[in-house]
Structure formats: C-alpha cells, structure tokens
Amino acid sequence: MSQSVFEASRRRTFAIISHPDAGKTTLTEKFLLYAGAVGEAGAVKAREGRRSATSDWMEMEKKRGISISSTALTFDYRGVQFNLLDTPGHRDFSEDTYRVLAAVDSVVMVLDVAKGIEPQTLKLFEVCRSRKLPV
Template sequence: MNSEFQKEISRRRTFGIISHPDAGKTTLTEKLLLFGGAIRMAGMVKARKAARHATSDWMAIERERGISVTTSVMKFDYRDLEINLLDTPGHQDFSEDTYRVLTAVDSALMV
C-alpha cells in the first residue's frame, strides 16, 4: 500500500453517536463541532424560527419535529486528525439507520 495513502488513512477517526431519543446526541454533536472549530456558534435542536438550528438537523422535517430522522455526517480537522462525526437518529422508527452506522465507524459514543 502506498505510504501517502496509509498516512491519510491513519489520520481519520470516525465516531458514531448513538442513544435513545432525546438523550442529547445532536446537542453533543453541536458542541464537538463548536469546540473542534468547525462552526462558530452551536445551534439548538428545538430552535425557534429566529434561532439557529442544529447543523446536523438539515432536513425540514427534522427542524419541524426536533428529532433526527437520518444519520448526518460532519467532518472537521482537529490537530493532525480528520474527525468524522455521525449523528444518528434515536427513535425506533429509524433504528435501521443507526445499525448501519455501527458497521462503518471506528468507535461509538453512547449518550
């Protein structure tokens, strides 16, 4: 394997954030993006119309209901690492999405 390719692979860290509904997965994702320097201001899951919505809740239905219905992937650089965060849905109706995420991540953070 090419050494440059191997170096790029070793820089990547992929985390899935999982839990039951309303445990704070999206809020934690926002804080990690904020402290990692990917965003300047953290949004809120149940933001009012004038307030800033969560970065990972990009679909209109997610913003209306205040829940994640699909996994969102956010990426940012932190020190010499490339961090991939996967914010998963918590509701049972969307659990298959969460199960698929667990097959693709390096680590899972259970809230």
C-alpha cells in the same frame, strides 16, 4: 510511510448513539463548535433568531426537533480528521443506526440519567459489543 497510509492513520470515524432525546444532536453541535467547524452551536428546537442544528438538515427534523436520518459530518481537530455520524434515536429509524455501526471505528453512547437505560439503548450496546466496537 506512504501518503495514503498517513492519511488513513489520521482519520477517526465515530457515531453518537443513544435512546431518543438523550442529547446526541446537542453533543454533535458541541463537537463542531469546539473544533472550530461552526461559529455557533445550533439548537435542536431553534427559536426565532437562533441557528438550527447543523446535523438536522431536513425541514421535518427542524420542525419536529428529532433526527430522522443519520448525518455524516467531518471536522479537523489537532491534526486528526474526525468523521462524526449523528444517528436517529427513535426506534422507527433504528435500521439506519445499525447500518451506521457497520462503518465506524468507535461509538460515543449518550445516556440520560433521568430516563435511565432504556431497552433501545441496551439493544444498541449489544450490537456494539457483537461488532467489537469501543463504546
């Protein structure tokens, strides 16, 4: 097996998608923490003295506590390189999420049991199904 084929075989690219405020960024922070990429998981709305979420890098995202753009993060875990794409959940930024779905191998869909399945979540699921993405 050539080096380039080996490198490609150990990479996984996935997106975390859902409706707004379901916990995508919180889950992203946990992936980074448990993989050892960060020493402390950041918070979406960090209080003074706490770290902001790694994927919420824009000042407006930190201030408002929402993801405005998709963020690409890479970390290694047990010999596999994961490329994680944290997407915005708000309908205003849905085109960004649809573009991300064209670049991934699979999807983690976060559902908020208190809110149920929202129309935006169903739309995302349909897009994943049409692209034959494992959810």
